[in-house]
Amino acid sequence: MILPEIPYYAVIFTSRKNAEADGYDEMADRMEKLGSSFPGFLGIQSARSEEGLGITVSYWKTLQDISKWKADTEHRQAQSQGRSDWYSGYEVRIAKIERQYSFKEI
Numbered sequence: 001m002i003l004p005e006i007p008y009y010a011v012i013f014t015s016r017k018n019a020e021a022d023g024y025d026e027m028a029d030r031m032e033k034l035g036s037s038f039p040g041f042l043g044i045q046s047a048r049s050e051e052g053l054g055i056t057v058s059y060w061k062t063l064q065d066i067s068k069w070k071a072d073t074e075h076r077q078a079q080s081q082g083r084s085d086w087y088s089g090y091e092v093r094i095a096k097i098e099r100q101y102s103f104k105e106i
Helices: 022-034 063-071 072-086
Strands: 010-018 040-049 053-060 087-097
Touching: 010 063, 022 040, 022 072, 053 072, 063 072, 072 087
Parallel strands: none
Antiparallel strands: 010 053, 010 087, 040 053
């Protein structure tokens, strides 16, 4: 991912996925596609362990952009299904990125 111009915001979603998660991958793909169509979306990075611990970081231009994404009807339905069907728990953190550097593109 090419680093965006600072400042910007990161939404850090850490979750523990249940062993039985029918339909999860399809919904995750759908949410990534939908989120990337929103104004202010800058990128996303995600990883999940074999034990089900996952971290997804999405990057946004403004806090207002994040609020619009959070309030989207389809996204809210996915959140509800996540709580009832897919996750044993999760945490969300929002951080302002004010400084960044890199060694080669990853």
